Amino acid sequence: MRRPSPVYLLIILAASLxxxxxxxxxxxxxxxxxxxxxxxxxxASVAVGNLDIAYLRNQEMSAGDTIVMIHGFGANKDNWTRLAGHLTDDFNVYAIDLPGHGDSSKPLDIGYRLEDQAGYVAKILEALSVEDAHIMGNSMGGAITALYAANYPGKVKSAVLFDPAGILEYESELVDLVMEGDNPLIPKKPGDFERLMEFALEKEPFVPWPIMGVMEERAIANRDINEVIFAAIRDAGFESDFRNAITRIQAPVLIIWGKEDRVINYRNGEVFAAAIPNARLELMDGIGHAPMVEAPAESAELFRTFIGQPVE
Known part of the structure; x- marks a missing residue:
């Protein structure tokens, strides 16, 4: 599917103004x-227990397989639109907002450990009647994807992990900053969101100024829930359990990692690949923490090649 150019987007914004x-x-x-x-x-949205879960889906259903996309910490379903544009002609895409994120419910009093969130994904996919899918996840969503694949092997055709969290054998700039009491992943004041973008992405996509401003406002408004989620993951003390869990994954796994990632050191990809049976590691030069945002066409090509589908 052809992606819109920044020129067309500017025309629409100018017309609106x-x-x-x-x-x-x-x-x-x-x-x-x-x-x-x-x-x-x-x-679209779906009720899952007491939670209202927002998600994106194909405008027109495809005859192909289903792909489920799970965003990272502090992110949302729209992190996947650029990649999805290269896939919706041949696949049925579901990009979900996890609880606590995007347009989904944001209760402060539910569990947000990675295991908890993998359980929420299972309930969401059950509500959407998704039984058998390729699962993609980025960062925190990559760790959730890995746990889901380990815990629900019969429901996963393949898993794609973009710069996944869960293993920190090799430390990164983020670890050093958090230890100093400075977390660039949680914007608190004007200017912090731009810093987050610069920190997480080596190859930043074009974002017009009105859009960036609203994104920053929403990120700052989510500070409380983001701090709850980050603390739940940080304090879980689960890394050994996580490493044991991912050895149970039966589906083929593609690990895609940007070599300029400052959030999670790309060398952890080797640890993931060694722990997961049938895993393949692909490193991307000049790319940071979100290859599906920074290099969507290349990411789609890697996925298609991995599952044995001819590349367009």
């Missing part, structure tokens, strides 16, 4: 809706 009394929120929503539609996606 010139011909209507749009607020920044209106402009943001127009741009997000355009990105989703151009990727062949639409927004």
């Amino acid at each position: 010139l011909f209507s009394a749009c607020s920044r929120q209106d402009i943001y929503q127009t741009a997000i809706d355009f990105e989703r539609s151009s990727a062949g996606l639409e927004a």
